[in-house]
Amino acid sequence: MSYQHFAGLYDRLMEDAPYDMWVSFVNNAIESYSNGPASSLLDIGCGTGEISTRLAQIGYHVTGIDLSEEMLAVARGKAEQNGLEIPFYQQDMRDLNGFTDQDIAVIFCDSLNYLRTTEDVKTTFQAVFKSMRNDGLLLFDVHTLYKIGEVFSEHTFALNDEEISYIWECHPGEEEGSVYHDLSFFLHIGDAVYRRYDENHFQKTYSIETYTSILNEAGFEILALTADFTDRTPVETSERVFFVARKKA
Known part of the structure; x- marks a missing residue:
């Protein structure tokens, strides 16, 4: 990765x-x-x-x-x-x-x-x-398989902070024990301006x-x-x- x-x-x-x-x-x-x-x-x-x-x-x-x-x-x-x-x-x-x-x-x-x-x-x-x-x-x-399947899969996590915020969505993969993480970050760069970054990660256990x-x-x-x-x-x-x-x- x-x-x-x-x-x-x-x-x-x-x-x-x-x-x-x-x-x-x-x-x-x-x-x-x-x-x-x-x-x-x-x-x-x-x-x-x-x-x-x-x-x-x-x-x-x-x-x-x-x-x-x-x-x-x-x-x-x-x-x-x-x-x-x-x-x-x-x-x-x-x-x-x-x-x-x-x-x-x-x-x-x-x-x-x-x-x-x-x-x-x-x-x-x-x-x-x-x-x-x-x-x-x-x-x-x-x-663990429990964390991938129950804690991550089909859940969304978020952070709303003055300097940096993110939306983190987790989607189950095709195989047991796998998950896709879709992350969007918003970094404050001045006044009311934020820069967005996107990352896509895959994990398997x-x-x-x-x-x-x-x-x-x-x-x-x-x-x-x-x-x-x-x-x-x-x-x-x-x-x-x-x-x-x-x-x-």
Whole structure:
């Protein structure tokens, strides 16, 4: 997914996103499951670098990967502003190049849900496998089928703010677990003048069993499954599932 106009607006719209909770998830997973020190971290689908920056600030050696050059431009500026040296590369998560022996790989903020097929997910996990050291940890989260089907599909969300407003319509896709997001943004540029930007996004998710099967086939073992930024086991109405997986030697 290449965010176009959205990249420049993303951080303003995501001001209340629970970034620190993702960071806590990383720290807790490493403390609980890492075999040995964990320093090098590959942030896949890093977007504007908000999580990358937070992880680098607490001592991880972070490398950020994203498909959108527009998002990466924001991430680079953010790292520079914070006095951090974080390398950011434009790459497809299905075809990672130049990385070996990474201690940790993370794919957060439903980045995996932009992959359209199970083959894409499998290819991504295989690419991550090749980039990691033996016993390295892969940490990621995805939308649940419940969230795609019940929370998103056929619902409209809106924000009316002085600086920026949006209308966000969600329409079910042709396949189970898929949804189209049609977004219109209105950015205040002076007096009573607003500039409109339109974005169309597609997301897809699968059952926990499907992700588990693909992970195992790619060479990972699952260590933990939790839901919604808690330590609780996912239930039918969970909206986001978190995986902790280890690369098998």
